[in-house]
Amino acid sequence: MVFIRPAEGTITQYFKKGTHNGIDIAKSGTVPILAAALGTVTKSYNSDSYGEVVFIKHVINGVQYETVYAHMAERSRTVSVGQNVSVGQRLGYMGSTGWSTGQHLHFEVHKPSWNSSKSYAVNPLDYINSGGGGGTEGPGTVIGEPQPEYAGRTKNGRIGTATTIVSTLNVRNSPSTSGRIIRTLSLGSTAWIYKLSGEWYCIGTNNGEEEWISNENRAHANVRWYDLKSGRIGEGSVKVSLLNVRYSPTETGELSRKIGNGTSFYVYKESGYWLCIGTKDGREEWIANPNNEYANVTWY
Ligand SMILES: [Zn+2]
Incomplete structure (x- = not known):
């Protein structure tokens, strides 16, 4: 995608x-x-x-x-x-x-x-994530259809993300239009998906209640299914002119290289506001992203 x-x-x-x-x-x-x-x-x-x-x-x-x-x-x-x-x-x-x-x-x-x-x-x-196409191109490995074997996973078992494409999307406490509305998602907001029930997605819990959104016919959200095999937790791109890449997640870490505005990267793990973007010569590479100031990141 x-x-x-x-x-x-x-x-x-x-x-x-x-x-x-x-x-x-x-x-x-x-x-x-x-x-x-x-x-x-x-x-x-x-x-x-x-x-x-x-x-x-x-x-x-x-x-x-x-x-x-x-x-x-x-x-x-x-x-x-x-x-x-x-x-x-x-x-x-x-x-x-x-x-x-x-x-x-x-x-x-x-x-x-x-x-x-x-x-x-x-x-x-061929390049968008619903309505056809290959579905495996681009940053991250994205699978076009929900993977039924992932259903029921919770906690770290995020199976994908949903980005709202309607102005208001109801979040209900059960996967049904008769479920009580807990809150709403606005246009462009992204939620993790933890499990599926038909075309309903569980996006987490709120005060002990599960939160569900409907995505009938993929009309309410764009969906990205996370490839659990890749070990990636997200992806992003640099939004400042030059960003230091260091071998450890600290300002005094040895400098590996600098990456420029628009450079895409995957995120493999986090340490505070530091993101591990992979390894080079067997050493981890880290970038800082305090308050999301240096990069835009999408979390799987
Ligand atoms: Zn036309």
């Missing part, structure tokens, strides 16, 4: 290279359009054809992509050129501006970047 699904809705038109260089996702009402991954806005304007549109450049595991979000609602764009966006950040709302006959998102993925002939367009469904 490289990208999250950028909007709720039904896929009404699929990718066909040369004739339809993206996918269409349609839903009525107020539908947020979300950044499919961490990146930098390269265009944000009102195009004759694309309508209200945002382009985002991404570097994921050293591979460059550019994503396009077209036909957004008039004056709904919330980002501007040069701005860094996080995964799931709202870019605007679904609309029907430009060459469009009804409300939908036209979403394109280009590898490495967009050009006017769209010769680098690839099928977005």
Whole structure:
């Protein structure tokens, strides 16, 4: 998985290279359009054809992509050129501006970047975590469907993460719409998944009560299933110009190297605000991330 699904809705038109260089996702009402991954806005304007549109450049595991979000609602764009966006950040709302006959998102993925002939367009469904595609590309090993053998694991048995793609998602005390609502999750918030009951996910406990969210038809959250074999607990990318990598989790630890803005890494373990990002020549490598100031991290 490289990208999250950028909007709720039904896929009404699929990718066909040369004739339809993206996918269409349609839903009525107020539908947020979300950044499919961490990146930098390269265009944000009102195009004759694309309508209200945002382009985002991404570097994921050293591979460059550019994503396009077209036909957004008039004056709904919330980002501007040069701005860094996080995964799931709202870019605007679904609309029907430009060459469009009804409300939908036209979403394109280009590898490495967009050009006017769209010769680098690839099928977005091969890169997003629901609705099809390979499901094993990109940072972390992500499995496209829930793994039934993981059901019932709790405590450290996190089996995945859910990132909310609706404005409000009810958290209930049982896996049923008759369960009492304990609290709500807002758009873009991420929760660990501990076990499954059909299309309900247990996201932990609250005052001794289990907390459950519904993700029927994958309409409420983007899901990432953690590969328990890899030993990784998360992944992230550097958001400062240079970050020291040290051989031990302390400010006086010997310097191994420096990594630059946008560098992706996996997280294998934690020590306070220090993250172990792997080993080099048999020695552990650590970076500091106090108050999440130096890196964006997604926990599995
Ligand atoms: Zn389209």
